[in-house]
Amino acid sequence: xxxxxxxxxxxxxxxxxxxxxxxxxxxxxxxxxxxxxxxxxxxxxxxxxxxxxxxxxxxxxxxxxxxxxxxxxxxxxxxxxxxxxxxxxxxxxxxxxxxxxxxxxxxxxxxxxxxxxxxxxxxxxxxxxxxxxxxxxxxxxxxxxxxxxxxxxxxxxxxxxxxxxxxxxxxxxxxxxxxxxxxxxxxxxxxxxxxxxxxxxxxxxxxxxxxxxxxxxxxxxxxxxxxxxxxxxxxxxxxxxxxxxxxxxxxxxxxxxxxxxxxxxxxxxxxxxxxxxxxxxxxxxxxxxxxxxxxxxxxxxxxxxxxxxxxxxxxxxxxxxxxxxxxxxxxxxxxxxxxxxxxxxxxxxxxxxxxxxxxxxxxxxxxxxxxxxxxxxxxxxxxxxxxxxxxxxxxxxxxxxxxxxxxxxxxxxxxxxxxxxxxx
Amino acid sequence: xxxxxxxxxxxxxxxxxxxxxxxxxxxxxxxxxxxxxxxxxxxxxxxxxxxxxxxxxxxxxxxxxxxxxxxxxxxxxxxxxxxxxxxxxxxxxxxxxxxxxxxxxxxxxxxxxxxxxxxxxxxxxxxxxxxxxxxxxxxxxxxxxxxxxxxx
Numbered sequence: 001x002x003x004x005x006x007x008x009x010x011x012x013x014x015x016x017x018x019x020x021x022x023x024x025x026x027x028x029x030x031x032x033x034x035x036x037x038x039x040x041x042x043x044x045x046x047x048x049x050x051x052x053x054x055x056x057x058x059x060x061x062x063x064x065x066x067x068x069x070x071x072x073x074x075x076x077x078x079x080x081x082x083x084x085x086x087x088x089x090x091x092x093x094x095x096x097x098x099x100x101x102x103x104x105x106x107x108x109x110x111x112x113x114x115x116x117x118x119x120x121x122x123x124x125x126x127x128x129x130x131x132x133x134x135x136x137x138x139x140x141x142x143x144x145x146x147x148x149x150x151x152x153x154x155x156x157x158x159x160x161x162x163x164x165x166x167x168x169x170x171x172x173x174x175x176x177x178x179x180x181x182x183x184x185x186x187x188x189x190x191x192x193x194x195x196x197x198x199x200x201x202x203x204x205x206x207x208x209x210x211x212x213x214x215x216x217x218x219x220x221x222x223x224x225x226x227x228x229x230x231x232x233x234x235x236x237x238x239x240x241x242x243x244x245x246x247x248x249x250x251x252x253x254x255x256x257x258x259x260x261x262x263x264x265x266x267x268x269x270x271x272x273x274x275x276x277x278x279x280x281x282x283x284x285x286x287x288x289x290x291x292x293x294x295x296x297x298x299x300x301x302x303x304x305x306x307x308x309x310x311x312x313x314x315x316x317x318x319x320x321x322x323x324x325x326x327x328x329x330x331x332x333x334x335x336x337x338x339x340x341x342x343x344x345x346x347x348x349x350x351x352x353x354x355x356x357x358x359x360x361x362x363x364x365x366x367x368x369x370x371x372x373x374x375x376x377x378x379x380x381x382x383x384x385x386x387x388x389x390x391x392x393x394x395x396x397x398x399x400x401x402x403x404x405x406x407x408x409x410x411x412x413x414x415x416x417x418x419x420x421x422x423x424x
Numbered sequence: 425x426x427x428x429x430x431x432x433x434x435x436x437x438x439x440x441x442x443x444x445x446x447x448x449x450x451x452x453x454x455x456x457x458x459x460x461x462x463x464x465x466x467x468x469x470x471x472x473x474x475x476x477x478x479x480x481x482x483x484x485x486x487x488x489x490x491x492x493x494x495x496x497x498x499x500x501x502x503x504x505x506x507x508x509x510x511x512x513x514x515x516x517x518x519x520x521x522x523x524x525x526x527x528x529x530x531x532x533x534x535x536x537x538x539x540x541x542x543x544x545x546x547x548x549x550x551x552x553x554x555x556x557x558x559x560x561x562x563x564x565x566x567x568x569x570x571x572x573x574x575x576x
Contacts, residue, residue: 033520039554040432040516055487061456061495066525143487163490163514165521180513221447221482222510251447251484251512393452395464 009038009177010045018173026076030172037166043177047139049080052171053127055143056164057087057114058372059107067165068113071172076117079174083122083132085144086312086368087111090375091123092342096365098374111367117172123367124341126240126312128155131343136262139182141170145247146240146311146389152254154239156262158182161253181254187263188272189256191220195229196281204231206406209238210388211287213245214294219280220250226270228258229282235316244311245388294391294404297382299419301403304381306410307370309339310390318348320407325360328422330414335363337375342366361414371397384410384419427558429507429535431550433519437505437531442476443542444468447484450492450515459501477546478503479537483512493518497528505548506532507540507558533558 011019019035021028038046056064088107089097097104115121122130127142128150134140134157142148142159143166151157160180162170170176180186193216195202202208209230216225225246233239239257246252256264264270308321321338330336340348345366348354354364365375371394376383382401385391391404405413408422445467448454453463459474473496483489493515496502502522506515511534519530531548533556540546540560547559 029524033517033524036520037513037517040520041511041513056491058488058491060451060488060491061498063494063498063522063525064491066498067494067521070525145487148487161487161514163487163517165490165494166513166517167487169517248486251482392465396452396462 009035009043015046015175024075026071026074027172029071029074030076030169033165034169034173034175034177038177038179041177041179043179045178046175047178047182048174049141049170049176050138051132051134051140052078052080052082052167053085053140053142053144053147054082054114054119054167054171055085056168057084057111057123059088059110062106064164065106065110065113068110068117068168071168072113072116076172078118078171080171081132082119082171083127083130084114084119085125085147086123086372088368088373090365090367092366096363096375119171122341122343124312125369126314126341129314129344130341139176141167141176143167146244148253149243149247149255150240152181153243153256153261154236161251187254188224188274189226189264189270190223190277191225192271192276192279193225193227193282194279197283198229202231204234204238206238206241206386207291208287209233209242210245211290212282213242214249214290214388215282215286216255217246217249217252220246220252222251223277224254224256225252226256226258226264226267226276228267230257230260232260237314237317240311241388245392248389248392291404294388294402296395296401297403297419299421301419302381303334303384303403303413303418305334305376305383306336306414307383307385307390308336308387308407308410309365310369310371310385310387313338313340313344315344315347318344321362321411322353322357324408324411325357325362328411328415330360330411332415332417334361334414334417335377336361336414337363337365337370339365339369376400382419384413386410425560427535429533429556429558431531431533431554431556432511432516433530433532434550434552435505435529435531436549437477438545438547439475439477439504441479441540441542441544441546442471442473442503443540444478444480447482448480449484449486450489450496450518451486454492454496456492456496456499456501459496473503474501476503477505477507477548479507479540480509481537482508482510483515487514489514490518490521494522497522497530498526502530505530507537507548508532508534509537510534
């Protein structure tokens, strides 16, 4: 048996010049890695990108810092508009970070090194809800799994799931391997998830979109899933939650929702006229089971905090929160942490609602996220969240017990001090 | 019998097979300080990947996995080599960057996983041209002294 010989990458003159160091040693380092990676995955060429989103700001140890500081020392700058994902520190409210000051030195250096490379200080995992939102058909190189799946699925921009380091190599060279989800033929749906046995008047609840995301993510490998039978979402935030959940439970980079997402006007469009490789039925019971597994404590359990905004809260979500806080009046001093982008928080601040929200226990967190860094104060009780992604990662990252529910449930529970369900 | 595969990250490694029944995300799934699988939802939670030939159906989840893998390689807690049923590009860039920064190679190859057994000694080699070979136990002396990374 002979191993399969891969296709080798062919560079154009500009790319060869970058590789040869004509734009500096840092660009050449990034291009060397991009070429080695492209050869490994079997890309035949590179393509120019219109933007990048870098997920390298979160401190996972010295390797990440060594890499960025190498590029910086070699004089690299990004060659395309480049936003930054969350870091480990809230640079605007640093006092809420509970790790020792000495432990914050390298995470801060990592964030600053990215800025020195010319990246925008966005520090958000929802760049698609900022002024840097890509357009349909744009080729971009994005890291952060929820951002990737949103850009591909909800906007119809084109990116693969760029791992840390590779997104930066693309930003510094302005190129990405012409491979995977950048190409038409790889964007067609392959596995059909069909909602079956639901009432015709199915309501678009947040919990349902999260549960569908988790269910689909856990059952999808490298394939592109198509979801049929989902009601139209109330806002794009529900698709954001679905994608974030799917990309936490699995490796989903693109999904189609028939009649909802831009490349899936019909089932035929989503599948490209081909039959699906497999059909998976999704029943109400499946979704109940998935949602129930997210909670590690029963209803009625005492709470120590509520965590919202994973992915980062949009302006629409802030408006919904504001309405719920006014009607349910949580006043027990239970902290309601809300992760959001700094640009979003500025506009919420301008709208003048932040003072009354703070009085109700709301603590805005920017630049980072409550599931990746030490912010939460007390762990005697469980933490409640409306995020499938938070519920998926927090028990491992933070060691806390989790209750999952809709936004309404979370605020009602904050008011009660224990897990309650607002709606049946 | 030697089995052929496709190389995704170059290098050579020997070690005993650690067979995972499910896909693995390094981010949220592996503690780079200890090499332990920490994903609560993973059936192999608690096992140590350090120095093993990690055999898994594929990768899963976060794009931060490349950072965690590179850090594990830097710290010496990473697997000696990685054998996957399906390619995982995020693991690939983690290995390529660790090689560039520290000169440490953790090879990755993709091949059919049928017939590989946990604890069996394996040797793997991945060249720069994309060819990879995996040698199962019967062709190798059964000595733990061979475990660990082979510098490329």
